[in-house]
Amino acid sequence: MPTTTGTKPPSTLGQKSFQWLDDRFHIKALVDYMSDKSVPRHGRSIWYYFGGISLFLFIVQVVTGILLLMYYRPGADSAYESVRFIVSEVSFGWLIRALHSWSANLMIFAVFIHMFSVYFEYSYRKPRELTWVSGIVLFGLALTFGFSGYLLPWNELAFFATRVGTGMAGAVPVIGENLLVIMRGGEEVTGATIGRFFGLHVAILPAIFTVVLTAHLVFIQRQGMSEPIDWTDKPESEKKYIKFFPNFLLRDLLVWLIVLNILAVLAVFLPDGIGLIHWPLGTKADPFAPPPPVIRPEWYFMFAFQALKFLPAHLFGLEGELVGIGAFTLGGLIWALAPFLNTKAHRGKPSTPFTLFGILVLLFMIGMTIAGYILE
Amino acid sequence: MAEQKSRRDFLNLLLGGGTLATLGAILYPTIKYITPPASGEANVTQLKLAFKRSDIEADPKKAKTFKFGRDLGIILITDTGELRALAARCTHLDCTVQNRPDLGILWCACHNGRYDYSGRNISGPPPRPLEQFAVNVVGEDIFVSREKA
Ligand code: FES
Numbered sequence: 001m002p003t004t005t006g007t008k009p010p011s012t013l014g015q016k017s018f019q020w021l022d023d024r025f026h027i028k029a030l031v032d033y034m035s036d037k038s039v040p041r042h043g044r045s046i047w048y049y050f051g052g053i054s055l056f057l058f059i060v061q062v063v064t065g066i067l068l069l070m071y072y073r074p075g076a077d078s079a080y081e082s083v084r085f086i087v088s089e090v091s092f093g094w095l096i097r098a099l100h101s102w103s104a105n106l107m108i109f110a111v112f113i114h115m116f117s118v119y120f121e122y123s124y125r126k127p128r129e130l131t132w133v134s135g136i137v138l139f140g141l142a143l144t145f146g147f148s149g150y151l152l153p154w155n156e157l158a159f160f161a162t163r164v165g166t167g168m169a170g171a172v173p174v175i176g177e178n179l180l181v182i183m184r185g186g187e188e189v190t191g192a193t194i195g196r197f198f199g200l201h202v203a204i205l206p207a208i209f210t211v212v213l214t215a216h217l218v219f220i221q222r223q224g225m226s227e228p229i230d231w232t233d234k235p236e237s238e239k240k241y242i243k244f245f246p247n248f249l250l251r252d253l254l255v256w257l258i259v260l261n262i263l264a265v266l267a268v269f270l271p272d273g274i275g276l277i278h279w280p281l282g283t284k285a286d287p288f289a290p291p292p293p294v295i296r297p298e299w300y301f302m303f304a305f306q307a308l309k310f311l312p313a314h315l316f317g318l319e320g321e322l323v324g325i326g327a328f329t330l331g332g333l334i335w336a337l338a339p340f341l342n343t344k345a346h347r348g349k350p351s352t353p354f355t356l357f358g359i360l361v362l363l364f365m366i367g368m369t370i371a372g373y374i375l376e
Numbered sequence: 377m378a379e380q381k382s383r384r385d386f387l388n389l390l391l392g393g394g395t396l397a398t399l400g401a402i403l404y405p406t407i408k409y410i411t412p413p414a415s416g417e418a419n420v421t422q423l424k425l426a427f428k429r430s431d432i433e434a435d436p437k438k439a440k441t442f443k444f445g446r447d448l449g450i451i452l453i454t455d456t457g458e459l460r461a462l463a464a465r466c467t468h469l470d471c472t473v474q475n476r477p478d479l480g481i482l483w484c485a486c487h488n489g490r491y492d493y494s495g496r497n498i499s500g501p502p503p504r505p506l507e508q509f510a511v512n513v514v515g516e517d518i519f520v521s522r523e524k525a
């Protein structure tokens with residue numbers, strides 16, 4: 001039976017269309033479900049917006065990425081030329097590339113904030129363990145997006161950053177050699193590597209990302225927004241909420257509009273980026289040329305890059321970078337499994353060791369990043 | 377009862393084994409497929425360079441890189457006027473090393489790795505020395521070969 005008992009017969013066109021859809025898909029149940037949800041309101045509510053901002057920037061990535069696809073041609077002889085064609089000949093080509101690059105950087109930044117705020121708020125505690133894990137997977141995929149996209153313009157910087165990045169994979173014990181060959185499509189970074197990274201960047205990653213993102217969003221819709229941990233023992237009367245639908249959603253949209261404006265201003269006035277976040281096309285990659293005096297990865301890989309620079313050749317009888325990769329793997333594992341390891345949070349209590357670990361990770365990342373830019 | 381159970385065990389084994397076999401049959405060819413065939417030019421032991429000593433001297437870095445089979449090589453002129461050829465791929469994470477005549481070393485820009493002209497890793501992260509190649513000059517031509525053929 002339709003669920004319209006007790007309401008007036010539809011009159012306007014909007015109500016009629018709604019009725020038509022509702023008869024077929026039971027939309028009303030969905031709207032009711034959403035209006036039931038509420039978002040906790042407190043001093044740190046601002047952090048709730050960063051997940052939505054990441055989502056919005058991802059949508060921008062999809063749209064601008066599809067537009068870039070229309071002119072981009074992968075391959076050692078065509079990649080660089082096609083990007084130059086986009087930015088110099090195609091109408092607004094520079095704008096689309098600038099939007100794609102800016103939005104990529106802002107997205108990673110928003111994702112970092114989102115992840116750290118969830119971590120420090122212990123929002124990953126039961127029942128949101130899998131929401132956290134799917135988020136970590138999305139984070140890894142986002143970094144892989146960045147890494148695979150960096151090579152595509154086939155310029156000098158991209159070429160060497162990719163040699164070193166894939167060289168890191170080659171340092172993994174046992175499977176490293178095979179991994180490196182699979183990633184590069186051969187022993188060297190060549191046109192074959194562009195082909196692989198291109199396929200990864202525009203087909204494989206988007207497909208996997210969309211599936212995991214959907215799961216992540218469905219989890220969040222099922223669970224609602226997490227309440228701060230210090231609310232656990234608060235009487236109901238002292239907790240404040242706002243409705244998710246439409247109040248919070250409208251605020252979300254307003255924030256998206258603001259982000260869109262920031263993005264537009266950055267892309268129009270700084271199409272090549274600025275300072276450390278910089279993507280000039282530069283010169284075409286030449287496999288025989290020595291690397292330029294300053295070679296560096298994107299800012300979000302800088303901390304890892306710099307940490308490897310600091311490591312001596314040998315440590316505890318092992319190769320230095322092996323120790324580094326091992327430490328990163330271990331740290332990442334603890335990070336990803338925090339909801340399962342942090343049993344105190346499940347009982348609604350903050351846990352000092354986990355907070356300290358988070359602060360340590362944050363300080364390490366910031367410290368290494370700063371060192372990386374200063375010491376070059 | 378006991379017979380029931382063993383039959384179920386058997387079926388489970390069949391089902392589990394079948395699933396594993398199916399996954400294997402999908403994954404094995406896929407991984408093999410994405411591993412590119414080896415390039416044919418692996419065993420180059422000697423190479424005649426496409427440039428002359430004067431070309432190297434003309435280079436501001438007093439060095440040139442060349443492809444040596446699967447490897448990338450670098451040939452340079454030391455301050456005593458000697459020609460030296462070494463592997464150009466940094467043993468750390470695979471950047472290309474470059475000559476620094478001002479420092480008298482081979483230098484990797486990626487993580488500040490340093491090698492002396494006989495390929496020894498003297499500082500920075502590189503864990504191993506660079507392979508040194510033998511250089512033979514016949515008239516104008518420069519031949520580079522691996523030490524052990
Ligand atoms: S790649 Fe040469 S020092 Fe790291």
